Amino acid sequence: MSWVPAHSGWLAGALMLWLVxxxxxxMLARREGRGVRLVVPVLFGLSLLVLWEGIxxxxxxxxxxxxxxxxxxxxxxxxxPVLWQDFAQTILKGAVPGFLIGAGxxxxxxxxIDRSPFLQRGLLPVGNFVAALPIVGLAPILVMWFGFDxxxxxxxxxxxxxxxxxVNIVAGLQASERMQRDLMATWGASYxxxxxxxxxxAAMPFVFNGLKIASTxxxxxxIVAEFFGSPIYGMGFRISTEVGRLxxxxxxxxxxxxxxxxxxxxxxxxxIERGVTFWHPSQRK
Amino acid sequence: xxxxxxxxFLAAAATSASAEDVKLQxxxxxxxxxxxxxxxxxxxxxxxxxxxxxxxxxxxxxxPTQVIAGGGADVMVDWMPAAxxxxxxxxxxxxxxQPFASSGMMLTCLKETGITSPxxxxxxxxGVWFFGNEFPFLSWMSQLGLKTDGSPxxxxxLKQGFNVDPLLQKQAACISTMTYNEYWQVIxxxxxxxDLVTFKYEDQGVATLEDGLYVLEDRLAxxxxxxxxxxxxxxxxxxxxxxxxxxxxxxxIVLENDQTGAQTETxxxxxxxxxxxxxxGSNGALDVAAAERTVASLLSGGSDPVITKAPEGxxxxxxxxxxxxx
Amino acid sequence: xNRALPVLTVLLGILAIWYAAAVWMNATWVFDQAERAGxxxxxxxxxxxxxxxxxxxxxPPHQVGAELWKGLFGQAVTSKRSLVYHGxxxxxxxxxxxxxxxxxxxxxxxxxxxxxxxDMGLMPWAIISQTIPIVALAPMIITLSSxxxxxxxxxxxxxxxAYLSFFPVLVSMVKGLRSPDQMQLDxxxxxxxxxxxxxxxxxxxxxxxxxxxxxxxxxxASLVGTIVGELPTGAIEGLGARMLIGSQFxxxxxxxxxxxxxxxxxxxLIVVVGVVERLAARRMGVRA
Numbered sequence: 061m062s063w064v065p066a067h068s069g070w071l072a073g074a075l076m077l078w079l080v081x082x083x084x085x086x087m088l089a090r091r092e093g094r095g096v097r098l099v100v101p102v103l104f105g106l107s108l109l110v111l112w113e114g115i116x117x118x119x120x121x122x123x124x125x126x127x128x129x130x131x132x133x134x135x136x137x138x139x140x141p142v143l144w145q146d147f148a149q150t151i152l153k154g155a156v157p158g159f160l161i162g163a164g165x166x167x168x169x170x171x172x173i174d175r176s177p178f179l180q181r182g183l184l185p186v187g188n189f190v191a192a193l194p195i196v197g198l199a200p201i202l203v204m205w206f207g208f209d210x211x212x213x214x215x216x217x218x219x220x221x222x223x224x225x226x227v228n229i230v231a232g233l234q235a236s237e238r239m240q241r242d243l244m245a246t247w248g249a250s251y252x253x254x255x256x257x258x259x260x261x262a263a264m265p266f267v268f269n270g271l272k273i274a275s276t277x278x279x280x281x282x283i284v285a286e287f288f289g290s291p292i293y294g295m296g297f298r299i300s301t302e303v304g305r306l307x308x309x310x311x312x313x314x315x316x317x318x319x320x321x322x323x324x325x326x327x328x329x330x331x332i333e334r335g336v337t338f339w340h341p342s343q344r345k
Numbered sequence: 346x347x348x349x350x351x352x353x354f355l356a357a358a359a360t361s362a363s364a365e366d367v368k369l370q371x372x373x374x375x376x377x378x379x380x381x382x383x384x385x386x387x388x389x390x391x392x393x394x395x396x397x398x399x400x401x402x403x404x405x406x407x408x409p410t411q412v413i414a415g416g417g418a419d420v421m422v423d424w425m426p427a428a429x430x431x432x433x434x435x436x437x438x439x440x441x442x443q444p445f446a447s448s449g450m451m452l453t454c455l456k457e458t459g460i461t462s463p464x465x466x467x468x469x470x471x472g473v474w475f476f477g478n479e480f481p482f483l484s485w486m487s488q489l490g491l492k493t494d495g496s497p498x499x500x501x502x503l504k505q506g507f508n509v510d511p512l513l514q515k516q517a518a519c520i521s522t523m524t525y526n527e528y529w530q531v532i533x534x535x536x537x538x539x540d541l542v543t544f545k546y547e548d549q550g551v552a553t554l555e556d557g558l559y560v561l562e563d564r565l566a567x568x569x570x571x572x573x574x575x576x577x578x579x580x581x582x583x584x585x586x587x588x589x590x591x592x593x594x595x596x597x598i599v600l601e602n603d604q605t606g607a608q609t610e611t612x613x614x615x616x617x618x619x620x621x622x623x624x625x626g627s628n629g630a631l632d633v634a635a636a637e638r639t640v641a642s643l644l645s646g647g648s649d650p651v652i653t654k655a656p657e658g659x660x661x662x663x664x665x666x667x668x669x670x671x
Numbered sequence: 672x673n674r675a676l677p678v679l680t681v682l683l684g685i686l687a688i689w690y691a692a693a694v695w696m697n698a699t700w701v702f703d704q705a706e707r708a709g710x711x712x713x714x715x716x717x718x719x720x721x722x723x724x725x726x727x728x729x730x731p732p733h734q735v736g737a738e739l740w741k742g743l744f745g746q747a748v749t750s751k752r753s754l755v756y757h758g759x760x761x762x763x764x765x766x767x768x769x770x771x772x773x774x775x776x777x778x779x780x781x782x783x784x785x786x787x788x789x790d791m792g793l794m795p796w797a798i799i800s801q802t803i804p805i806v807a808l809a810p811m812i813i814t815l816s817s818x819x820x821x822x823x824x825x826x827x828x829x830x831x832x833a834y835l836s837f838f839p840v841l842v843s844m845v846k847g848l849r850s851p852d853q854m855q856l857d858x859x860x861x862x863x864x865x866x867x868x869x870x871x872x873x874x875x876x877x878x879x880x881x882x883x884x885x886x887x888x889x890x891x892a893s894l895v896g897t898i899v900g901e902l903p904t905g906a907i908e909g910l911g912a913r914m915l916i917g918s919q920f921x922x923x924x925x926x927x928x929x930x931x932x933x934x935x936x937x938x939x940l941i942v943v944v945g946v947v948e949r950l951a952a953r954r955m956g957v958r959a
Contacts, residue, residue, distance in 0.1 A: 085791075088788075089792070101792050104792030122436070124410070125815070178677050186678065196899055197933060204514060208511060276801045287506070288918070289506040292495075292503070303476070305434070306411060306430075374916065415815070508919050608920070
């Protein structure tokens with residue numbers, strides 16, 4: 061690859077457009093309002109895409125190395141059904157059930173051990189440790205156990221999600237203050253009442269923090285697990301197969317879908333969080 | 346960071362200064378499948394030719410075609426179907442030598458599934474490698490008239506990982522195996538050969554050419570590069586023939602080069618023995634008839650052929666003619 | 672009740688479940704083999720056989736322990752069969768990625784806190800970046816870096832590790848740099864402090880607890896990134912490469928041993944970072 065661009069016109073044009081977009085974002089960023097909060101990141105992303113397109117065209121980068129965004133967009137438009145099938149297999153069947161089971165199990169265990177400080181003291185350090193482990197390494201083993209279809213992908217997600225969630229929920233359940241708990245006691249509240257009215261709501265910021273971490277883990281887990289065996293559809297399958305076939309435009313199309321799905325997933329959790337934890341300082345405007 | 350970049354520049358400059366540096370990208374991890382190259386290096390065959398060869402192992406996420414397209418290697422080991430498919434994608438790869446005369450690929454089935462001939466594949470689950478290795482399988486299936494999309498009457502295809510577990514766990518009726526590797530892992534796992542049914546691609550008449558040496562077409566126009574490749578192929582073939590004659594020594598050389606330290610002597614010696622059967626009879630020159638058979642097999646893919654038209658200039662004897670002249 | 676007892680109880684519980692699962696999962700194979708051989712085995716005969724298979728579905732703890740011991744202490748640490756050696760390779764990659772990740776995270780956080788447009792434009796993309804499966808990018812990172820002349824395989828590995836580890840640092844640093852309240856900022860203004868002075872004297876020191884708190888998460892993420900990077904990028908050496916080879920050649924013991932070696936490494940890294948965090952906190956006058 062030569063350092064001198066072959067088509068410098070493309071580079072100059074892209075740079076100019078990039079500058080314009082950038083200046084527009086800077087100007088917009090000075091303003092207030094909800095719209096601005098949405099427009100600026102979009103402009104920012106657009107400016108990066110423009111730069112990418114310009115670089116690819118200017119140096120005539122081979123499409124088998126890095127396809128231009130326009131090529132990727134065309135591929136996305138042309139392969140809707142395939143992308144949807146992969147999305148359904150990996151996200152809807154693998155990541156989402158795994159996420160729900162993992163988070164649900166963590167919740168159940170956290171409540172179960174809530175009344176036993178002994179178990180808590182035992183499980184928390186272990187959970188903290190396991191949460192930091194490269195669980196991804198378990199993927200080939202779980203594929204061997206649960207077969208090649210979505211069940212094994214969901215299993216990987218469950219294991220990846222469980223410990224970070226457990227640690228966060230247990231920490232959250234301890235988040236209410238002594239004084240608040242004493243107050244509940246003076247009102248004669250039972251354990252269940254205290255749990256439902258005080259401690260669970262107080263735990264929510266921690267729970268949502270855990271859910272956000274878990275949402276990205278779920279996606280990575282479901283996709284990585286497909287590398288170790290899968291049916292002939294699914295996002296991880298498509299990515300690894302198309303790299304081998306030099307179909308890089310398809311690889312990037314899948315990456316775009318993954319990023320979009322991940323962002324929507326994350327956004328949904330953030331939205332629910334705002335509804336549930338409206339009282340928390342971090343949510344007040 | 347700055348120092349890192351400078352160092353990288355210097356390294357790049359040094360590579361282009363000396364024409365006799367050769368980077369070889371392997372198709373997979375260090376194992377006896379590539380013994381010839383490791384032997385040529387360890388025995389000094391490359392050195393005798395004045396070459397400084399760097400052997401780059403592959404892995405599950407490394408497509409040799411992509412590495413060579415990115416300039417990360419000068420020459421690569423790959424299977425012809427993958428190379429031809431890449432050529433159709435606009436990456437002009439050319440076969441310059443073919444150390445493997447026969448194919449080692451087969452489908453291995455459990456006898457208890459009742460499969461006795463390819464006609465029994467219908468409605469069964471078959472394990473296949475993807476990542477460019479699926480092409481021979483897909484064209485075989487379309488020749489058999491079996492759909493691979495899981496529809497009734499066709500076959501259900503599963504992407505198998507890097508081991509034989511799908512067969513052992515009975516998740517698939519048959520899996521892809523190589524005569525020199527996975528087949529023996531099935532045996533090692535305690536399944537007797539008489540409990541297995543195997544279909545060699547070679548016997549089914551659907552064999553495609555495996556491990557060959559490929560370079561980019563435009564670089565081949567450079568006489569200096571041609572000269573380097575002649576030396577490289579000559580030394581590599583010397584390495585292969587040595588490995589064929591001394592399989593145990595070759596396997597040990599491979600083991601020394603395995604940096605993971607996880608490979609075992611038993612596996613590698615046995616693999617070398619099987620590999621020697623595949624390289625036997627090849628002096629490095631490509632058998633054009635075999636190459637054309639490969640093309641024909643790939644073209645006959647029915648509705649979804651692996652390649653859509655016969656390639657032109659996908660192989661050349663320029664290098665092997667010179668390399669084998671003396 | 673001291674701290675060790677509950678942890679030990681839980682660990683013993685896990686061990687018991689593990690053994691039970693090993694018997695249950697490995698038994699299928701024993702019975703299958705017996706059926707192929709035309710004999711029958713009772714459970715009493717089967718259980719010892721589940722404990723010592725060469726390719727167990729789930730190796731019992733003592734088998735993994737023995738393999739781990741062999742890998743860690745059974746050979747010279749410089750041998751390529753030594754898990755210490757491979758652990759060191761992985762450790763090096765982790766540290767490179769960790770360093771890169773810290774630098775990137777801190778610089779981006781500074782830009783985000785300083786420039787409003789970066790805050791609004793970049794922050795959402797930083798979150799989106801973490802939803803992209805890094806393994807999908809690995810082959811591209813390798814080819815692109817070789818395109819730029821960086822052929823050493825540690826570079827892509829470090830980039831992947833940095834990609835995962837910069838995010839926690841970024842998030843915590845943004846929070847930390849913004850942690851001084853208005854009163855403190857006003858006070859510095861009355862002192863006539865400029866932006867630079869405010870940053871150095873107030874924002875930066877105030878962010879330190881947040882910074883150190885993020886390091887534990889970042890180092891764990893970096894280790895995950897390195898192992899994921901070792902798996903596909905040439906599988907030359909390191910714990911990730913051993914996991915791959917173990918998987919390919921059907922040697923579950925090698926895989927499990929590498930997995931536990933990775934766990935030990937993770938534990939060590941977290942302890943070291945924790946000590947650094949405590950030392951730093953003490954030096955900065957925070958009561959631990």
